[in-house]
Amino acid sequence: MKHFNAFGLGAVAALGMTALSMLPASAAWEPTKPVEFIVPAGTGGGADQMARTLQGIIAKHSLMSTQLVVINKSGGAGGEGFLDVKNAKGNPHKIVITLSNLFTTPLATGIPFNWKDMTPVAMLALDEFVLWVNASEPYKTAGDYVAAIKAAPDGTFKMGGTGSKSEDQIITVAFEKAVGKKMTYIPYKGGGEVAVQLVGGHINSSVNNPIEAVSQWRGDKVRPLCVFDSKTLPYTDKILGDLSWSSVPTCVSSGVDVEYLMLRGIFMPPGVTDEQVAYFVDLFKKVRETPEWKQLMKDGAFNQTFMAGAEFKTWLEGAEATHKGLMQEAGFIAGN
Amino acid sequence: MQQAPHGAGSGPTQRNAEIGVAVLTLLFGLIVIYGSTLVGIGWGSDGPQAGFFPFYVGLIICGCSIINLFQGLRENPTELFSEWSQLGQVLRVLIPTAIYVALVPFFGIYVPSVILIAVFMKWLGKYGTPLTLAVALGVPAFFYITLERWFLIPLPKGPLEAWLGL
Amino acid sequence: MFENFINLYHGFHIAADPFNILLMAVGILLGVIIGVLPGLGGANGVAILLPLTFSMSPTSAIILLTCIYWGALFGGAITSVLFNIPGEPWSVATTFDGHPMARNGKAGEALTAAFTSSFVGAFVAVIMITLIAPLVAQFALQFGPAEKFAVYFLAFASFVGMSKEPPAKTIVSMMIGFALAAVGLDMVTGQLRLTFGSTELLNGFDFLIAVIGLFGIGEILLTMEEGLEFRGKAAKIDPRIVWKTWKTLPKYWATSLRSCIIGCWMGITPAGATPASFMAYGVAKRISKNGKNFGNGEIEGVIAPETAAHAAGTSAMLPMLALGVPGSPTAAVLLGGLLIWGLQPGPMLFVEQSEFVWGLIASMYLGNVVGLILVLTTVPLFASILRIPFSIIAPVILVICAIGAYTVNNNVFDVIMMLVFGVLGYVLKKTNYPLAPLVLAIVLGDSAEEAFRQSLLSSGGSLGIFFSNGLVSTIMGIGLIAGLWPVLQIVLNRFRRVAQPA
Structure with a gap:
């Protein structure tokens, strides 16, 4: 049993060991009262939907002896929810679902928390990002669109996204760097709203998650140009005509060297025991086997990577460094 | 707080209450102005900064509080706020x-x-x-x-x- | 259009299934309970019950959930009228005249008027959805940030009129609302502002906390000052009150119609039910010949906001189905539900899932009829709550307020803020500061500022965007006229006074 302790600070080291020294399956511990499932985002968003689907799946298949209760704590770009978990030291009846604000919120706002203040449980999936334009625009490929941006003055093209200094804007900044031109980034409250603004022609493009814009694609209102991943998506169900998720090329292959995936992971408060973490890892492994979960993955064209333990922690360290780098370059770091 | 004899009973005067509230709102306005300056009150190249609106809101609160303060001072000093x-x-x-x-x-x-x-x-x-x-x-x-x-x-x-x- | 009627007919076949009718009744009752508890809004209620519906057919599931939504819309009015505590944001405007009516011993009339108006508003909105759904969906797409700002501006301008209170006090009250709305994360820059490093303030000031404190707690303190009793105690409970009130309602048809139009429009745009209710109240106050008496228990002051809130709440379903954009927080949660049941809201839903869509629309008709019958039978029951002695009901209201304040954000700090707002409400009311502008500013302040700054981002800082096309110019124009109306009136009055000195 080895543990990664690159940032070895006393308490953190203890946490790391907790997360790493997990035993597979056969967990002795079981929850004795309802488990609070914190969503660090508002009702109706992507994380909230996933949390409520999980709640439904767990209830329907009786995967837990007690209930799972979803609670939204969205204040301060999710900071409120993460602080709540951070401060619930040793409470095994609390879990939290993350989105990229796990990394971006503390950096952008200075709210004092870090993923190392919590106990990592598991990565459930990774959410993809796709570059979308309105279907009535002439651009058929990412290359066409980039050429158009390059030909116009800075700030001519408008990119819409969810929130400010968040994953969407980080991708936009990286995209601008790859293209070599500035765009105008317009933040909206939710991904659904961004997709509709794109359909209405109020913005030129967006970097919506697949699930946020797929229905507009089916209606031939928007067009996906490329996906910000290293390989094309595996889902081959027809969506519009002969097109499926697998027919969307990667941005890298289209000459835009940007890759970004968003973590959908589960964390627990600090100071919980190994058995308690193992219980939840096991729980979510069972969830992944249900048909409802598989359907959700397919609908949202998720990247189905599952990680727990040491592997997950290494991934988190890498992702944190990446976010820090991207946000530093974009000038999004607060606290000066 | 001064008391004014007034028929059935006594209590704080409406005048003092009005003055008190105006001073409180004035303080609130000042806090808002201070908070706004912390995040930038300018008008950037792409529209107002985070503190732009709160700053002017704070200014208006202060301005109107001062008006209310003077109007409070002119209130009848015998009228009661409450007994x-x-x-x-x-x-x-x-x-x-x-x-x-x-x-x-x-x-x-x-x-x-x-x-x-x-x-x-x-x-x-x-x-x-x-x-x-x-x-x-x-x-x-x-x-x-x-x-x-x-x-x-x-x-x-x-x-x-x-x-x-x- | 004829095709729509055939579809609707099939829809009624689906919705009129006995099991679905039962679900409607259950949903309405649950919704009323959710609406009565302040803080536990329709969005929460639907979100909480969503997982329970996974094992149902999508049509049954959405019937249950939308009926919870209707129930919450109905239920929000109950506490507004009885205790001056709006159970839902869109019932705030209902308190302005609904609660004074209850105090005057007319709680039954106020509740009947509120429920009936809710029904009328929702019904008109459903008819609109049936007839012109695709057209309306296209219209909603026209709304970018600039158009949205114009709508907020119009809502504001039409509500803020001349009040009895001194102008400087009205302005201070409104500006305090704006300042409170600004606390927390600034959506456009992603910065925290006015939090002064406090983690308690991250969330900002939720409008419901302010309302529960200012109106609910403030009212209890005022009641204490005037002696230990609820003034509505004398209310006679008459089982025929519903019928009697109904006879008086038709003469307010013009107010109803206006509020329906405002509500449908605000629901589609999508500004939502809360601004719609304020706007309808403001417009009714200006146009009605009883306008001067608004705030003292005028039945029109209950009809206008309730009709508009329901028309908006119902028509907000349309952009959700047709575009996949939620018109309200509750619609946002329902949207998540659709995805889970394997239905993708959006342009193709009407084509691919026509049975589901028309079943839902038919259930809106039936659900509202079922709802109206259910809630009207409870009027005498709720009106009799006012007969419970104050020293029992007051602590219970305090507990309900505290629970409500907590459940808004699951935050104990909000319970403390609620009490602070309560004391503030008492003092401000005693010193003649109007509370309504403060509340309206908290509701609309954030969204309006956000839309304004999004517009400027996309125009590169030019204010010209607010007059850049016919739609936005028209809305802004009407807004400017509505906003300047009181000033014009003052000028006119001065002019008249000068012309004919007393």
Whole structure:
């Protein structure tokens, strides 16, 4: 049993060991009262939907002896929810679902928390990002669109996204760097709203998650140009005509060297025991086997990577460094 | 606070209350202005900065507070805001409520609710013990069942609930 | 259009299934309970019950959930009228005249008027959805940030009129609302502002906390000052009150119609039910010949906001189905539900899932009829709550307020803020500061500022965007006229006074 302790600070080291020294399956511990499932985002968003689907799946298949209760704590770009978990030291009846604000919120706002203040449980999936334009625009490929941006003055093209200094804007900044031109980034409250603004022609493009814009694609209102991943998506169900998720090329292959995936992971408060973490890892492994979960993955064209333990922690360290780098370059770091 | 003789009873004057509120809003306005300057009050290249609107909102609050202050000074100094006896009535609700609110973070919402209702009914309503207990225990129990059990909304809980394992 | 009627006919076949009718009744009752508890809004209620519906057919599931939504819309009015505590944001405007009516011993009339108006508003909105759904969906797409700002501006301008209170006090009250709305995360820059490093303030000031404190707690303190009793105690409970009130309602048809139009429009745009209710109240106050008496228990002051809130709440379903954009927080949660049941809201839903869509629309008709019958039978019951002695009901209301304040954000700090707002409400009311502008500013302040700054981002800082096309110019124009109306009136009055000195 080895543990990664690159940032070895006393308490953190203890946490790391907790997360790493997990035993597979056969967990002795079981929850004795309802488990609070914190969503660090508002009702109706992507994380909230996933949390409520999980709640439904767990209830329907009786995967837990007690209930799972979803609670939204969205204040301060999710900071409120993460602080709540951070401060619930040793409470095994609390879990939290993350989105990229796990990394971006503390950096952008200075709210004092870090993923190392919590106990990592598991990565459930990774959410993809796709570059979308309105279907009535002439651009058929990412290359066409980039050429158009390059030909116009800075700030001519408008990119819409969810929130400010968040994953969407980080991708936009990286995209601008790859293209070599500035765009105008317009933040909206939710991904659904961004997709509709794109359909209405109020913005030129967006970097919506697949699930946020797929229905507009089916209606031939928007067009996906490329996906910000290293390989094309595996889902081959027809969506519009002969097109499926697998027919969307990667941005890298289209000459835009940007890759970004968003973590959908589960964390627990600090100071919980190994058995308690193992219980939840096991729980979510069972969830992944249900048909409802598989359907959700397919609908949202998720990247189905599952990680727990040491592997997950290494991934988190890498992702944190990446976010820090991207946000530093974009000038999004607060606290000066 | 000055008292003015006024027929039935005495109490703080409307004039002083008006002045007090105007000073408070003025202070609030100043805090808002200060807070806005911390995040930037300018008009950037792409529209207003985070503190732009709050800054002017703060300025308007201060301006209007000063107007209200002067108008307060011109109020009739004999008119009463409220009689002391009436304020006493208000305090009889306000003080238990304040204690209640202060207890909630430490003891959860259920135990203080039982105490609040019981104190209220016993002290202000002079009801008998059986009725008092029935209402004081029944209402929180009703909320426990509907909210926590049916709707799965956890309310704050304290040591007693933890001990009972709820 | 004829095709729509055939589809609707099939829809009624689906919705009129006995099991679905039962679900409607259950949903309405649950919704009323959710609406009565302040803080536990329709969005929460639907979100909480969503997982329970996974094992149902999508049509049954959405019937249950939308009926919870209707129930919450109905239920929000109850506490507004009885205790001056709005159970839902869109019932705030209902308190302005609904609660004074209850105090005057007319709680039954106020509740009947509120429920009936809710029904009328929702019904008109459903008819609109049936007839012109695709057209309306296209219209909603026209709304970018600039158009949205114009709508907020119009809502504001039409509500803020001349009040009895001194102008400087009205302005201070409104500006305090704006300042409170600004606390927390600034959506456009992603910065925290006015939090002064406090983690408690991250969330900002939720409008419901302010309302529960200012109106609910403030009212209890005022009642204490005037002696230990609820003034509505004298209310006679008459089982025929519903019928009697109904006879008086038809003469307010013009107010109803206006509020329906405002509501449908605000629901589609999508500004939502809360601004719609304020706007309808403001417009009714200006146009009605009883306008001067608004705030003292005028039945029109209950009809206008309730009709508009329901028309908006119902028509907000349309952009959700047709575009996949939620018109309200509750619609946002329902949207998540659709995805889970394997239905993708959006342009193709009407084509691919026509049975589901028309079943839902038919259930809106039936659900509202079922709802109206259910809630009207409860009027005498709810009106009799006011007969419970104050020293029992007051602590119970305090407990309900505290629970409500907590459940808004699951935050104990909000319970403390609620009490602070309560004391503030008492003092401000005693010193003649109007509370309505403060509340309206908290509701609309954030969204309006956000839309304004999004517009400027996309125009590169030019204010010209607010007059850049016919739609936005028209809305802004009407807004400017509505906003300047009181000033014009003052000028006119001065002019008249000069012309004919007393």
